[in-house]
Amino acid sequence: MANYVAFDAQRAIEYVNSLIDSKQYVFFNADASLTAYEFGDGNLNLVFRISDEHHNSIILKQALPYARCVGESWPLTLDRARIEAQVLLNHGAICPQNTAKVLHYNQAYALTILEDLGHLKILRTAQNNAEQFPKLAEHIATYLSHTGFYNSDFYLTAQHKKALVQQFTNPELCQITEDLFFSDPYTDHERNHFDEQLTAHVHALRDNTALKLEVAKLKANFLSNPQTLLHGDMHSGSIFVDTNTTKVIDPEFGFFGPVGFDIGSFIGNLLLNYCAQAGHIEEFVARRNYQTHLLSCIVESYNLFEQQWLALIANQSTDRTLNTEGYPQYFMKTVLQDAIGYCGTELIRRTIGLAHVVDIDSIEDENTRLAVQKQTLSLGEQLILNAKSCDNKDAFFSLLVSHVPS
Numbered sequence: 001m002a003n004y005v006a007f008d009a010q011r012a013i014e015y016v017n018s019l020i021d022s023k024q025y026v027f028f029n030a031d032a033s034l035t036a037y038e039f040g041d042g043n044l045n046l047v048f049r050i051s052d053e054h055h056n057s058i059i060l061k062q063a064l065p066y067a068r069c070v071g072e073s074w075p076l077t078l079d080r081a082r083i084e085a086q087v088l089l090n091h092g093a094i095c096p097q098n099t100a101k102v103l104h105y106n107q108a109y110a111l112t113i114l115e116d117l118g119h120l121k122i123l124r125t126a127q128n129n130a131e132q133f134p135k136l137a138e139h140i141a142t143y144l145s146h147t148g149f150y151n152s153d154f155y156l157t158a159q160h161k162k163a164l165v166q167q168f169t170n171p172e173l174c175q176i177t178e179d180l181f182f183s184d185p186y187t188d189h190e191r192n193h194f195d196e197q198l199t200a201h202v203h204a205l206r207d208n209t210a211l212k213l214e215v216a217k218l219k220a221n222f223l224s225n226p227q228t229l230l231h232g233d234m235h236s237g238s239i240f241v242d243t244n245t246t247k248v249i250d251p252e253f254g255f256f257g258p259v260g261f262d263i264g265s266f267i268g269n270l271l272l273n274y275c276a277q278a279g280h281i282e283e284f285v286a287r288r289n290y291q292t293h294l295l296s297c298i299v300e301s302y303n304l305f306e307q308q309w310l311a312l313i314a315n316q317s318t319d320r321t322l323n324t325e326g327y328p329q330y331f332m333k334t335v336l337q338d339a340i341g342y343c344g345t346e347l348i349r350r351t352i353g354l355a356h357v358v359d360i361d362s363i364e365d366e367n368t369r370l371a372v373q374k375q376t377l378s379l380g381e382q383l384i385l386n387a388k389s390c391d392n393k394d395a396f397f398s399l400l401v402s403h404v405p406s
Helices: 009-021 079-094 123-128 136-149 158-167 171-186 196-206 209-224 260-279 284-316 327-352 366-389 393-403
Strands: 035-038 045-051 057-063 071-075 102-106 111-115 239-241 246-248
Touching (some): 009 035, 009 045, 009 111, 079 102, 136 260, 136 284, 171 196, 171 327, 196 327, 196 366, 209 327, 260 284, 260 327, 260 366, 284 327, 327 393
Antiparallel strands (some): 035 045, 045 057
């Protein structure tokens, strides 16, 4: 991209003013006095909030040609900005109430202008403060089921689906997912990092042939099963919430992959927070109450996700063969088993891989933090090993209850 230049706050203001002057966009009044600042702790991008004197604001997000968390030694394609904008546009057309709104996209600068969701809370931060959101499970189930179904073979013609698969081919960011989920944690890789006291547990994982076989199957499925257009990075830092609203952001890892990946990643992050509460809520009853809430959220979200998928297949499917009696139930069983497996890989990679979660890393007491990390490793291992034994969601819920720390 010959015209690309990384923005600073002043350049972000100048760019927005140029759009306003063109009269194609009405982000602010023409005579508005704009200010901007960079914020966020993202690993890959620059993010600016641009505001006028009346506190109206928008977000300008620009991809960098490298991973910020590593440096220029890890180059990245700028095409991920296109992927992100187009996934948001696709998902927003299907589920606008739960998708961040794209206001503008510029391919040359690899930037997107988005609605400002600053009035909402980042789910991860809120859950670390033991906050509850009664509509979260319903909203995430609706977002994942509807965007999943309407981008799948159940609804799209073969020609349209294949065109979309090509449009959303995302090899560089998929490679990151493939490495961080399925390869690095199970090898002695320089990107991994964990406390020395976990070494024996990490070696036990790496020596577990049965576990690595299941991880290999999950990777093969991720590589070669383009069931629907995924968000691709469905963790609790990609979700903004309040009591009545849920908005999903940051789908730059989006591509066509297995339906179970996103819902499994989401559940995995709820389980990471569940385990981490041992280091955040000291009082036993309060901690158990919040952990029970998290388990209820998992159960409700998966129940609704499956119910809505089956209802959409029954009422909206355009493919009679795929709606043959018994096939939708078979399909959802495979989705469930995939989701359980991917949930397990999320738990393990967030504990010993490159990208940890603040839920656990912020635990100040070293012994408590180590105990939580051992729990997430063990839980992830059990979910991966037992995923195929779960023929229905009740079996999954029973598996969870039997292995989450009490």
